[in-house]
Amino acid sequence: MKINGQTALITGASSGIGYELARCFAQDGYNLVLVSRNTDRLNEIANEFTQQYGLGKVTVVGADLAQPDAPQRVYNEMNNQGIRVNVLVNDAGFGEYGMFATETDLQKELSMIQTNVTALVHLTKLFLRDMTTRNEGKILMLASVASVLPNPLMAVYGATKAFILSFSEALRNELKDTDITVTALMPGATNTDFFNRAGADGTVAHKQAMKTDAADVARDGYEALMSGKDKVVSGMMNKAQVAMSRVMPDPFITANVRKQMARPSNGNGQHEKEGKKQMATTGSLVGAVLILGIVALAYYNKARYTDFKLSDLHL
Numbered sequence: 001m002k003i004n005g006q007t008a009l010i011t012g013a014s015s016g017i018g019y020e021l022a023r024c025f026a027q028d029g030y031n032l033v034l035v036s037r038n039t040d041r042l043n044e045i046a047n048e049f050t051q052q053y054g055l056g057k058v059t060v061v062g063a064d065l066a067q068p069d070a071p072q073r074v075y076n077e078m079n080n081q082g083i084r085v086n087v088l089v090n091d092a093g094f095g096e097y098g099m100f101a102t103e104t105d106l107q108k109e110l111s112m113i114q115t116n117v118t119a120l121v122h123l124t125k126l127f128l129r130d131m132t133t134r135n136e137g138k139i140l141m142l143a144s145v146a147s148v149l150p151n152p153l154m155a156v157y158g159a160t161k162a163f164i165l166s167f168s169e170a171l172r173n174e175l176k177d178t179d180i181t182v183t184a185l186m187p188g189a190t191n192t193d194f195f196n197r198a199g200a201d202g203t204v205a206h207k208q209a210m211k212t213d214a215a216d217v218a219r220d221g222y223e224a225l226m227s228g229k230d231k232v233v234s235g236m237m238n239k240a241q242v243a244m245s246r247v248m249p250d251p252f253i254t255a256n257v258r259k260q261m262a263r264p265s266n267g268n269g270q271h272e273k274e275g276k277k278q279m280a281t282t283g284s285l286v287g288a289v290l291i292l293g294i295v296a297l298a299y300y301n302k303a304r305y306t307d308f309k310l311s312d313l314h315l
Ligand SMILES: NC(=O)c1ccc[n+]([C@@H]2O[C@H](COP(=O)([O-])OP(=O)(O)OC[C@H]3O[C@@H](n4cnc5c(N)ncnc54)[C@H](OP(=O)(O)O)[C@@H]3O)[C@@H](O)[C@H]2O)c1
Pocket: 011, 012, 013, 014, 015, 016, 017, 018, 035, 036, 037, 038, 063, 064, 065, 066, 067, 091, 092, 093, 094, 115, 142, 143, 144, 145, 186, 187, 188, 189, 190, 191, 192, 193, 194, 195, 197, 209
């Protein structure tokens, strides 16, 4: 049993990546504050982790982060209980699948912006002020590969994740002369309740998600957070896709994501076949970009130390 005396507050700890992140902290002996709407599930998790890891203290806070006053209530609860939060994990979030113009539910999208963006900003403001006074603390933000890849058929969701990455990187710069770090975790499609809850079950991306374990994604995020990194893209294919988004034209990148968001709808899996074909094309392009990158790097390194010229490559 490890006890380190520090406290990590994790929103969205009732399932998926948030639950696995909470486990990472539990394994390292942190006191936990678990936040979500489902307090029954959070109490089960508190018992499970206490039995497995012998935690010092676990506090369960029920909060619907789609309600504008929820972040302030969570913060007040910490003050009332005299809990100092050393690590803030902004994990809670959800998506909504469909064509924005004709299919998705506006009320759900507005709640999504409130939960994914407004509550995240509000919680960060409240807890970061205290961290700044103490000049210590760590913040982990659940961004996504969707932070850099526009997300047709989940347009509002993708935009919330773009906000989170931009916000995280700007904050990190503002805090560079302090002992407070901000880290963005950027998972790709991951096997959690996310796709079912968003109504995106059965899509190509949902099938891809089944190959990625939430525990592995959480571990990547936890390690990046602990080593004070600015951001981490979880998974090799996702890293390649993000790298490619920096060099390929935006309409190509967006069209590629659209194929991944498709759901076989005509009975013969046409959309799925298109999605797989697009993934193969993406793979080839990623390979080409990587090879070009390696050649450019080799050239740059040689040119720095010798009078090597590009023509010496005899391409
Ligand atoms: N799975 C993926 O493919 C993927 C990829 C990239 C990024 N992400 C991000 O990872 C984070 C976690 O998602 P997940 O994949 O682990 O999905 P998940 O299993 O559905 O977990 C979502 C968590 O967010 C909480 N939550 C949702 N709405 C809430 C609200 N209004 N108030 C309080 N808590 C709320 C849920 O708790 P309750 O329902 O108990 O309230 C749950 O604990 C999200 O920010 C998501 O955008 C996921």
